[in-house]
Amino acid sequence: MTVVVLIAAVLLIASALLTSFRTLAGPSTLDRVVGLDSLVAIAASGLAVWAAxxxxxxxxxxxxxLALVGFLGSAAVTRFRVRDDR
Known part of the structure; x- marks a missing residue:
């Protein structure tokens, strides 16, 4: 089980680093929102691995x-972003 947790941790760290790069380099606000939502999902996955x-x-x-906050944050930003585009 320790090997599986170690592999999961390495993959989660790698995905968090790649997602952080994409969030910082994102050309638009929606790209950054998707990146932050992905980081929240990665954090929830890390907590699930720790719980297991x-x-x-x-x-x-x-x-x-964490899942609820991530969903509500993404939905709120998307709603306000769509309103600004009109």
Missing amino acids: FSDDTTVVPAIVA
Whole structure:
């Protein structure tokens, strides 16, 4: 199990670095919103991997809250961005 967690951690770190680069280099606001939403999903995935590794279920509400905040943030920014385009 330790090898699987180590591989998952390395892949999550690599994806977070690539997503951070894309977020910073994004030419538009919507590109940056997608990048930040991806970072929130990566953070939730990291918490899920930690919960599976440590057999600790107390982080599950944090995962749910993080997913909710990520969704609401993306929806709000997209809504205001669409309103500005009109």
